Amino acid sequence: MSILIKNGTVVTADHTFRADVYCEGGKIAAIGENLNIPASTEVVDASGQYIMPGGIDPHTHMQFPFMGTVASDDFYTGTAAGLAGGTTTIIDFVIPKPGQRLMEAYEQWRDWAEKSAADYTFHVAITWWDDSVREDMGTLAREHGVNSFKHFMAYKNAIMADDETLVKSFRRCVELGAMPTVHAENGELVYQLQQEMLEKGITGPEAHPLSRPPLVEGEAANRVVQVAKAMNTPVYIVHVSCKDSLEAITRARASGQRVYGEVLAGHLTIDESVYRSKDFDFAAGHVMSPPFRSKEHQEALWQGLQGGNLHTTATDHCCFCKEQKAAGRDDFTQIPNGTAGIEDRLAILWDDGVNKGRLTMNEFVAVTSTNTAKLFNMYPQKGSISVGADADIVVWDPEATRTISAETHHMNVDFNIFEGRTVKGVPSHTVSRGKIVWCNGELRAERGAGRYVHRETFAPFLEAAARQSEVNKPEAVER
Ligand SMILES: NC(=O)NCCC(=O)O
Ligand SMILES: [Zn+2]
Numbered sequence: 011m012s013i014l015i016k017n018g019t020v021v022t023a024d025h026t027f028r029a030d031v032y033c034e035g036g037k038i039a040a041i042g043e044n045l046n047i048p049a050s051t052e053v054v055d056a057s058g059q060y061i062m063p064g065g066i067d068p069h070t071h072m073q074f075p076f077m078g079t080v081a082s083d084d085f086y087t088g089t090a091a092g093l094a095g096g097t098t099t100i101i102d103f104v105i106p107k108p109g110q111r112l113m114e115a116y117e118q119w120r121d122w123a124e125k126s127a128a129d130y131t132f133h134v135a136i137t138w139w140d141d142s143v144r145e146d147m148g149t150l151a152r153e154h155g156v157n158s159f160k161h162f163m164a165y166k167n168a169i170m171a172d173d174e175t176l177v178k179s180f181r182r183c184v185e186l187g188a189m190p191t192v193h194a195e196n197g198e199l200v201y202q203l204q205q206e207m208l209e210k211g212i213t214g215p216e217a218h219p220l221s222r223p224p225l226v227e228g229e230a231a232n233r234v235v236q237v238a239k240a241m242n243t244p245v246y247i248v249h250v251s252c253k254d255s256l257e258a259i260t261r262a263r264a265s266g267q268r269v270y271g272e273v274l275a276g277h278l279t280i281d282e283s284v285y286r287s288k289d290f291d292f293a294a295g296h297v298m299s300p301p302f303r304s305k306e307h308q309e310a311l312w313q314g315l316q317g318g319n320l321h322t323t324a325t326d327h328c329c330f331c332k333e334q335k336a337a338g339r340d341d342f343t344q345i346p347n348g349t350a351g352i353e354d355r356l357a358i359l360w361d362d363g364v365n366k367g368r369l370t371m372n373e374f375v376a377v378t379s380t381n382t383a384k385l386f387n388m389y390p391q392k393g394s395i396s397v398g399a400d401a402d403i404v405v406w407d408p409e410a411t412r413t414i415s416a417e418t419h420h421m422n423v424d425f426n427i428f429e430g431r432t433v434k435g436v437p438s439h440t441v442s443r444g445k446i447v448w449c450n451g452e453l454r455a456e457r458g459a460g461r462y463v464h465r466e467t468f469a470p471f472l473e474a475a476a477r478q479s480e481v482n483k484p485e486a487v488e489r
């Protein structure tokens with residue numbers, strides 16, 4: 011099957027130009043004007059529209075078993091909804107239970123993900139430590155295309171990695187040429203503050219942000235930056251939600267450390283007042299960690315994105331329906347943490363970023379796909395419009411509008427944190443590995459069509475870090 015996307019303007023992370031894009035065999039086969047193509051080619055007219063790399067969401071949790079329940083979007087429904095919103099690749103998380111072999115958890119997630127409609131790959135979480143973890147990290151990195159490992163500094167008594175695990179795992183990442191990533195919140199502080207809230211009788215969702223103030227995130231971000239410095243490794247901090255952690259990243263980068271930050275569409279646009287709603291379903295529907303913050307923090311996050319201290323945008327897509335959230339009606343600590351967004355990220359970033367002049371179109375592409383592809387070593391297969399790249403493309407209509415609603419979205423969840431918001435700029439077509447999977451409002455997602463993306467270790471900046479360690483390696487004094 012071949013497709014020609016005609017009459018549009020190509021927008022990549024570094025330039026904007028008039029060209030047609032021809033896709034064949036799942037790849038971009040030619041870019042230019044007046045292309046000579048087979049007569050049987052299907053033509054997409056992109057007049058007045060932009061042709062951009064499909065979005066890559068570096069942070070999703072499809073069908074994640076978490077806090078006594080399972081996230082309601084599975085790998086098929088979640089990736090299909092992503093295609094409707096222009097996202098063609100996800101990086102999800104394999105999260106072993108403490109004590110569980112990494113390889114066993116990895117096989118389990120690979121099995122669940124077989125039904126994906128879009129391409130997928132995995133970060134693997136390090137939730138405990140022993141020699142088998144060290145060994146399995148090696149197997150995953152060398153044989154299974156895993157080049158990033160995740161560390162939760164929060165969720166005490168569940169999946170939290172203590173400092174010993176963090177340091178040993180970072181050391182192993184350096185050996186393997188893999189990227190350590192972290193959820194930065196001080197899990198002990200969160201736990202203690204949660205108990206205090208309950209003791210004070212503050213049991214509703216309003217206690218969620220009170221038990222996770224910005225300093226909790228700032229402390230963990232500062233700590234992990236120092237751990238990364240000691241290990242001489244780059245580090246990637248997920249869902250940066252506040253000034254406190256952004257400042258830790260900014261400071262580290264100013265001193266030459268390779269620290270990368272991810273920000274969520276939700277943290278950029280939703281503020282903490284949602285937790286004080288009298289409507290439990292509404293307030294609980296916004297419970298995710300870290301929580302939504304004040305407008306002052308939101309503005310700082312936009313500045314971080316504009317100024318280049320935040321590099322990727324994600325959703326942390328982890329949906330729970332109202333009935334699931336109700337498990338925490340009498341105790342906020344039991345509300346499953348997570349919100350949806352995979353279908354809406356690109357439109358929110360375009361509307362609040364590009365339409366408001368905070369991002370150029372090229373920066374939009376950088377922060378929605380290209381930077382993630384580079385950081386996790388999938389570039390230029392993913393995140394680029396170039397000959398030989400995967401034909402993962404979004405055709406973007408900057409004039410069309412959509413009013414976001416749980417009534418009409420494709421995500422398998424009965425709540426939308428962006429409910430009622432009208433965005434200007436939506437995908438008219440999404441192409442996944444050369445197939446049209448979203449066409450002017452019609453979703454043609456195919457169960458199982460997504461492929462696993464194998465990611466090599468030693469991305470250029472990890473290779474540079476290894477070289478720097480070698481150059482600066484400590485030497486004993488001969489006596
Ligand atoms: N973010 C969240 O609340 N749920 C998913 C797990 C995580 O990323 O922390
Ligand atoms: Zn997290």
Ligand SMILES: [Zn+2]
Pocket residue numbers: 069070071326328
């Ligand atoms: Zn997450």
